[in-house]
Amino acid sequence: MKNLFKILDLSSAQITEILDSADELKLLRKKGIFSDALRNKKIGMIFEKASTRTRISFEVGISELGGTPLFLSGSDLQIGRGEPLKDTARVLARYLDGIMIRTFTQATVEDLAKYSGLPVINGLTDLAHPCQVLADLMTIREFKGSLEGLKLVFIGDGNNMCNSLVVGGLKMGMQVSIAVAPGYEPSRTILSFAATYGNQFKITYRPEEAICGADVVITDVWTSMGQEAEAAARLKAFSGFCLTKELLSAANDDYMVLHCLPAHREEEISEEVFEENAKYIFEEAENRLHVQKAVMLKVFA
Ligand code: CP
Ligand code: NVA
Numbered sequence: 001m002k003n004l005f006k007i008l009d010l011s012s013a014q015i016t017e018i019l020d021s022a023d024e025l026k027l028l029r030k031k032g033i034f035s036d037a038l039r040n041k042k043i044g045m046i047f048e049k050a051s052t053r054t055r056i057s058f059e060v061g062i063s064e065l066g067g068t069p070l071f072l073s074g075s076d077l078q079i080g081r082g083e084p085l086k087d088t089a090r091v092l093a094r095y096l097d098g099i100m101i102r103t104f105t106q107a108t109v110e111d112l113a114k115y116s117g118l119p120v121i122n123g124l125t126d127l128a129h130p131c132q133v134l135a136d137l138m139t140i141r142e143f144k145g146s147l148e149g150l151k152l153v154f155i156g157d158g159n160n161m162c163n164s165l166v167v168g169g170l171k172m173g174m175q176v177s178i179a180v181a182p183g184y185e186p187s188r189t190i191l192s193f194a195a196t197y198g199n200q201f202k203i204t205y206r207p208e209e210a211i212c213g214a215d216v217v218i219t220d221v222w223t224s225m226g227q228e229a230e231a232a233a234r235l236k237a238f239s240g241f242c243l244t245k246e247l248l249s250a251a252n253d254d255y256m257v258l259h260c261l262p263a264h265r266e267e268e269i270s271e272e273v274f275e276e277n278a279k280y281i282f283e284e285a286e287n288r289l290h291v292q293k294a295v296m297l298k299v300f301a
Pocket of ligand 1: 050051052053054055124132260261262
Protein backbone atom coordinates (compact mmCIF):
# COMPACT_ATOMS: atom_id res chain seq x y z
CA MET A 1 0.00 0.00 0.00
CA LYS A 2 1.68 3.23 -1.14
CA ASN A 3 -0.66 5.69 0.61
CA LEU A 4 -3.88 5.90 2.60
CA PHE A 5 -5.96 8.67 1.00
CA LYS A 6 -9.49 7.31 1.61
CA ILE A 7 -11.40 4.12 2.39
CA LEU A 8 -12.73 4.07 -1.17
CA ASP A 9 -9.19 3.15 -2.32
CA LEU A 10 -9.04 0.02 -0.13
CA SER A 11 -10.37 -3.42 -1.02
CA SER A 12 -12.38 -5.39 1.55
CA ALA A 13 -9.42 -7.79 1.81
CA GLN A 14 -7.05 -4.90 2.59
CA ILE A 15 -9.40 -3.59 5.28
CA THR A 16 -9.60 -7.04 6.85
CA GLU A 17 -5.79 -7.35 6.79
CA ILE A 18 -5.45 -3.97 8.55
CA LEU A 19 -8.02 -4.93 11.21
CA ASP A 20 -6.36 -8.31 11.82
CA SER A 21 -2.96 -6.67 12.16
CA ALA A 22 -4.40 -4.01 14.50
CA ASP A 23 -5.91 -6.72 16.75
CA GLU A 24 -2.53 -8.40 16.92
CA LEU A 25 -0.69 -5.13 17.66
CA LYS A 26 -3.18 -4.41 20.45
CA LEU A 27 -2.46 -7.79 22.06
CA LEU A 28 1.32 -7.39 21.68
CA ARG A 29 1.22 -3.90 23.22
CA LYS A 30 -0.61 -5.32 26.25
CA LYS A 31 2.28 -7.78 26.63
CA GLY A 32 4.81 -4.95 26.27
CA ILE A 33 6.08 -6.25 22.93
CA PHE A 34 6.93 -3.62 20.30
CA SER A 35 8.36 -3.89 16.79
CA ASP A 36 10.98 -1.49 15.43
CA ALA A 37 9.71 -1.57 11.85
CA LEU A 38 10.03 2.24 11.51
CA ARG A 39 13.57 2.40 12.94
CA ASN A 40 15.49 5.36 11.44
CA LYS A 41 12.32 6.65 9.74
CA LYS A 42 11.29 10.27 10.25
CA ILE A 43 7.56 10.81 9.85
CA GLY A 44 6.13 14.32 9.48
CA MET A 45 2.69 15.02 10.93
CA ILE A 46 1.17 18.14 9.34
CA PHE A 47 -1.87 19.62 11.06
CA GLU A 48 -3.85 22.40 9.41
CA LYS A 49 -6.72 21.75 11.85
CA ALA A 50 -6.87 21.04 15.60
CA SER A 51 -6.50 17.51 16.97
CA THR A 52 -6.24 15.57 20.21
CA ARG A 53 -6.62 11.90 19.26
CA THR A 54 -5.03 11.94 15.81
CA ARG A 55 -1.96 13.86 16.89
CA ILE A 56 -1.31 11.85 20.03
CA SER A 57 -2.13 8.42 18.64
CA PHE A 58 0.10 8.97 15.60
CA GLU A 59 2.93 10.40 17.68
CA VAL A 60 2.76 7.52 20.17
CA GLY A 61 2.28 4.97 17.37
CA ILE A 62 5.31 6.16 15.39
CA SER A 63 7.44 6.09 18.55
CA GLU A 64 6.21 2.59 19.46
CA LEU A 65 7.26 1.40 16.00
CA GLY A 66 10.75 2.81 16.55
CA GLY A 67 10.37 5.86 14.27
CA THR A 68 10.67 9.59 14.92
CA PRO A 69 7.51 11.70 14.71
CA LEU A 70 7.74 15.40 13.83
CA PHE A 71 4.72 17.54 14.72
CA LEU A 72 4.35 20.23 12.04
CA SER A 73 1.65 22.81 12.65
CA GLY A 74 0.28 24.26 9.40
CA SER A 75 0.23 27.76 10.87
CA ASP A 76 3.92 27.54 11.78
CA LEU A 77 5.04 26.16 8.42
CA GLN A 78 5.60 28.51 5.47
CA ILE A 79 2.56 26.95 3.73
CA GLY A 80 0.57 28.95 6.31
CA ARG A 81 2.15 32.08 4.75
CA GLY A 82 1.53 31.05 1.17
CA GLU A 83 4.49 28.85 0.19
CA PRO A 84 3.11 26.60 -2.59
CA LEU A 85 2.37 23.08 -1.43
CA LYS A 86 4.40 21.61 -4.26
CA ASP A 87 7.51 23.44 -2.99
CA THR A 88 6.99 22.42 0.64
CA ALA A 89 6.38 18.85 -0.56
CA ARG A 90 9.65 18.71 -2.50
CA VAL A 91 11.55 20.04 0.52
CA LEU A 92 9.95 17.57 2.93
CA ALA A 93 10.98 14.78 0.55
CA ARG A 94 14.63 15.65 1.31
CA TYR A 95 14.22 15.18 5.07
CA LEU A 96 11.39 12.76 5.77
CA ASP A 97 10.36 9.18 5.02
CA GLY A 98 6.59 9.62 5.22
CA ILE A 99 3.85 12.13 6.04
CA MET A 100 0.53 12.11 7.87
CA ILE A 101 -1.58 15.18 7.10
CA ARG A 102 -4.81 16.67 8.48
CA THR A 103 -6.10 19.35 6.15
CA PHE A 104 -9.13 20.74 4.30
CA THR A 105 -9.24 19.51 0.70
CA GLN A 106 -8.64 15.96 -0.42
CA ALA A 107 -6.54 17.39 -3.28
CA THR A 108 -3.99 18.70 -0.75
CA VAL A 109 -3.35 15.17 0.53
CA GLU A 110 -3.00 13.73 -2.94
CA ASP A 111 -0.84 16.64 -4.22
CA LEU A 112 1.44 16.27 -1.22
CA ALA A 113 2.02 12.63 -2.17
CA LYS A 114 2.45 13.52 -5.85
CA TYR A 115 5.02 16.30 -5.36
CA SER A 116 6.94 14.74 -2.47
CA GLY A 117 6.94 11.17 -3.78
CA LEU A 118 6.61 10.16 -0.11
CA PRO A 119 3.96 7.80 1.26
CA VAL A 120 1.11 9.87 2.75
CA ILE A 121 -1.66 9.00 5.22
CA ASN A 122 -4.82 11.11 5.42
CA GLY A 123 -5.44 12.13 9.04
CA LEU A 124 -8.77 13.83 8.10
CA THR A 125 -9.95 16.04 5.28
CA ASP A 126 -13.34 17.66 4.64
CA LEU A 127 -14.14 14.59 2.52
CA ALA A 128 -12.75 11.64 4.46
CA HIS A 129 -11.50 10.33 7.81
CA PRO A 130 -10.17 6.89 6.89
CA CYS A 131 -8.12 6.24 10.06
CA GLN A 132 -11.14 6.92 12.26
CA VAL A 133 -13.40 4.64 10.26
CA LEU A 134 -10.84 1.82 10.38
CA ALA A 135 -10.80 2.26 14.17
CA ASP A 136 -14.61 2.19 14.20
CA LEU A 137 -14.71 -1.05 12.19
CA MET A 138 -12.09 -2.55 14.51
CA THR A 139 -14.18 -1.58 17.56
CA ILE A 140 -17.41 -2.98 16.12
CA ARG A 141 -15.69 -6.25 15.25
CA GLU A 142 -14.14 -6.40 18.72
CA PHE A 143 -17.52 -6.11 20.48
CA LYS A 144 -19.80 -7.85 17.97
CA GLY A 145 -17.43 -10.60 16.75
CA SER A 146 -17.91 -9.84 13.03
CA LEU A 147 -19.10 -7.09 10.71
CA GLU A 148 -20.98 -8.84 7.93
CA GLY A 149 -24.76 -8.53 8.09
CA LEU A 150 -24.82 -5.99 10.95
CA LYS A 151 -26.92 -2.86 10.48
CA LEU A 152 -24.77 0.27 10.75
CA VAL A 153 -26.65 3.54 11.15
CA PHE A 154 -25.22 7.05 10.91
CA ILE A 155 -27.35 9.94 12.17
CA GLY A 156 -26.24 13.51 11.45
CA ASP A 157 -24.27 15.56 8.96
CA GLY A 158 -23.19 13.98 5.65
CA ASN A 159 -19.60 14.89 6.52
CA ASN A 160 -16.17 13.22 6.36
CA MET A 161 -17.21 10.62 8.96
CA CYS A 162 -20.47 9.84 7.21
CA ASN A 163 -18.72 9.53 3.82
CA SER A 164 -16.07 7.16 5.15
CA LEU A 165 -18.50 5.08 7.22
CA VAL A 166 -20.82 4.52 4.28
CA VAL A 167 -17.94 3.21 2.18
CA GLY A 168 -16.28 1.19 4.95
CA GLY A 169 -19.54 -0.34 6.15
CA LEU A 170 -20.68 -1.37 2.67
CA LYS A 171 -17.26 -2.78 1.73
CA MET A 172 -17.35 -4.93 4.87
CA GLY A 173 -20.78 -6.40 4.09
CA MET A 174 -22.80 -4.32 6.54
CA GLN A 175 -26.28 -2.90 5.93
CA VAL A 176 -25.81 0.87 6.02
CA SER A 177 -28.60 3.37 6.71
CA ILE A 178 -28.01 7.07 7.17
CA ALA A 179 -30.29 9.90 8.27
CA VAL A 180 -29.15 13.40 7.31
CA ALA A 181 -30.86 16.79 7.19
CA PRO A 182 -31.98 18.05 3.76
CA GLY A 183 -29.07 19.86 2.12
CA TYR A 184 -26.50 18.00 4.24
CA GLU A 185 -26.24 14.78 2.22
CA PRO A 186 -22.89 12.98 1.78
CA SER A 187 -20.70 13.71 -1.24
CA ARG A 188 -22.04 12.75 -4.68
CA THR A 189 -19.17 10.31 -5.28
CA ILE A 190 -20.11 8.48 -2.10
CA LEU A 191 -23.80 8.35 -3.01
CA SER A 192 -22.93 6.94 -6.47
CA PHE A 193 -20.70 4.33 -4.86
CA ALA A 194 -23.43 3.42 -2.35
CA ALA A 195 -26.04 3.14 -5.12
CA THR A 196 -24.09 0.18 -6.55
CA TYR A 197 -24.94 -1.72 -3.34
CA GLY A 198 -28.73 -1.61 -3.99
CA ASN A 199 -30.82 -2.30 -0.89
CA GLN A 200 -27.74 -2.68 1.29
CA PHE A 201 -27.72 1.18 1.51
CA LYS A 202 -30.53 3.52 2.51
CA ILE A 203 -30.63 7.29 3.00
CA THR A 204 -33.49 9.16 4.69
CA TYR A 205 -34.21 12.53 6.30
CA ARG A 206 -35.93 10.77 9.24
CA PRO A 207 -33.60 9.52 12.03
CA GLU A 208 -36.36 7.33 13.54
CA GLU A 209 -36.65 5.49 10.21
CA ALA A 210 -32.90 4.89 9.77
CA ILE A 211 -32.40 3.64 13.32
CA CYS A 212 -34.95 0.80 13.11
CA GLY A 213 -33.21 -2.51 13.90
CA ALA A 214 -29.76 -0.89 14.22
CA ASP A 215 -26.87 -2.91 15.66
CA VAL A 216 -24.44 0.01 15.62
CA VAL A 217 -25.37 3.69 15.75
CA ILE A 218 -22.80 6.37 14.99
CA THR A 219 -23.03 10.13 15.10
CA ASP A 220 -20.63 13.06 14.79
CA VAL A 221 -20.66 16.82 15.26
CA TRP A 222 -23.05 18.88 13.16
CA THR A 223 -20.43 21.58 12.59
CA SER A 224 -17.07 20.21 11.48
CA MET A 225 -13.76 22.02 11.69
CA GLY A 226 -13.72 24.84 9.16
CA GLN A 227 -17.53 25.24 9.15
CA GLU A 228 -17.80 27.37 12.30
CA ALA A 229 -19.51 30.25 10.45
CA GLU A 230 -22.42 27.90 9.64
CA ALA A 231 -22.91 26.70 13.23
CA ALA A 232 -26.23 28.47 13.90
CA ALA A 233 -27.81 27.31 10.62
CA ARG A 234 -26.61 23.77 11.25
CA LEU A 235 -28.00 23.72 14.78
CA LYS A 236 -31.38 24.58 13.32
CA ALA A 237 -31.17 22.14 10.41
CA PHE A 238 -30.34 19.21 12.70
CA SER A 239 -33.01 19.83 15.31
CA GLY A 240 -34.58 16.41 16.01
CA PHE A 241 -31.31 14.59 15.17
CA CYS A 242 -29.95 14.35 18.74
CA LEU A 243 -29.16 10.74 19.61
CA THR A 244 -31.39 10.16 22.64
CA LYS A 245 -32.63 7.05 24.49
CA GLU A 246 -36.02 7.67 22.91
CA LEU A 247 -34.60 7.62 19.38
CA LEU A 248 -32.57 4.52 20.23
CA SER A 249 -35.66 2.64 21.43
CA ALA A 250 -36.16 1.47 17.83
CA ALA A 251 -32.62 -0.01 17.63
CA ASN A 252 -31.89 -3.67 18.44
CA ASP A 253 -31.64 -4.43 22.19
CA ASP A 254 -27.89 -4.99 22.06
CA TYR A 255 -27.07 -1.85 20.07
CA MET A 256 -23.77 -0.03 20.55
CA VAL A 257 -23.14 3.67 19.98
CA LEU A 258 -19.86 5.08 18.68
CA HIS A 259 -18.66 8.68 18.39
CA CYS A 260 -15.28 9.67 16.94
CA LEU A 261 -15.01 12.60 19.44
CA PRO A 262 -14.97 15.42 20.29
CA ALA A 263 -18.68 15.17 21.22
CA HIS A 264 -21.15 17.98 21.84
CA ARG A 265 -23.54 16.88 24.59
CA GLU A 266 -27.21 17.64 23.96
CA GLU A 267 -26.44 18.53 20.34
CA GLU A 268 -25.74 15.37 18.31
CA ILE A 269 -25.81 13.08 21.39
CA SER A 270 -27.45 13.22 24.82
CA GLU A 271 -25.31 13.04 27.94
CA GLU A 272 -27.18 9.86 28.95
CA VAL A 273 -26.53 8.04 25.67
CA PHE A 274 -22.92 9.17 25.62
CA GLU A 275 -22.17 7.93 29.15
CA GLU A 276 -24.05 4.65 28.70
CA ASN A 277 -21.86 3.93 25.68
CA ALA A 278 -18.60 5.28 27.09
CA LYS A 279 -17.02 1.80 27.16
CA TYR A 280 -17.42 1.55 23.38
CA ILE A 281 -16.53 5.18 22.64
CA PHE A 282 -13.24 5.18 24.57
CA GLU A 283 -12.23 1.77 23.21
CA GLU A 284 -12.86 3.32 19.78
CA ALA A 285 -10.52 6.19 20.70
CA GLU A 286 -7.84 3.71 21.90
CA ASN A 287 -8.20 1.68 18.71
CA ARG A 288 -7.01 4.66 16.67
CA LEU A 289 -3.53 3.86 17.99
CA HIS A 290 -3.60 0.17 17.05
CA VAL A 291 -5.22 0.56 13.65
CA GLN A 292 -2.90 3.41 12.63
CA LYS A 293 0.12 1.33 13.61
CA ALA A 294 -1.25 -1.39 11.32
CA VAL A 295 -1.68 1.16 8.51
CA MET A 296 1.82 2.59 9.08
CA LEU A 297 3.36 -0.89 8.86
CA LYS A 298 1.81 -1.15 5.38
CA VAL A 299 2.49 2.40 4.21
CA PHE A 300 5.72 3.58 5.88
CA ALA A 301 7.68 0.42 6.79
N1 CP B 1 -11.56 11.68 16.21
C1 CP B 1 -10.54 12.52 15.93
O1 CP B 1 -10.00 12.52 14.83
O2 CP B 1 -10.15 13.28 16.98
P1 CP B 1 -9.15 14.52 16.94
O3 CP B 1 -9.82 15.61 16.14
O4 CP B 1 -8.96 14.89 18.36
O5 CP B 1 -7.88 14.08 16.28
N1 NVA C 1 -16.43 15.77 11.38
C1 NVA C 1 -15.49 16.23 12.37
C2 NVA C 1 -14.63 15.10 12.84
C3 NVA C 1 -13.65 15.47 13.92
C4 NVA C 1 -12.76 14.33 14.29
C5 NVA C 1 -14.65 17.36 11.79
O1 NVA C 1 -14.23 17.25 10.64
O2 NVA C 1 -14.41 18.35 12.49
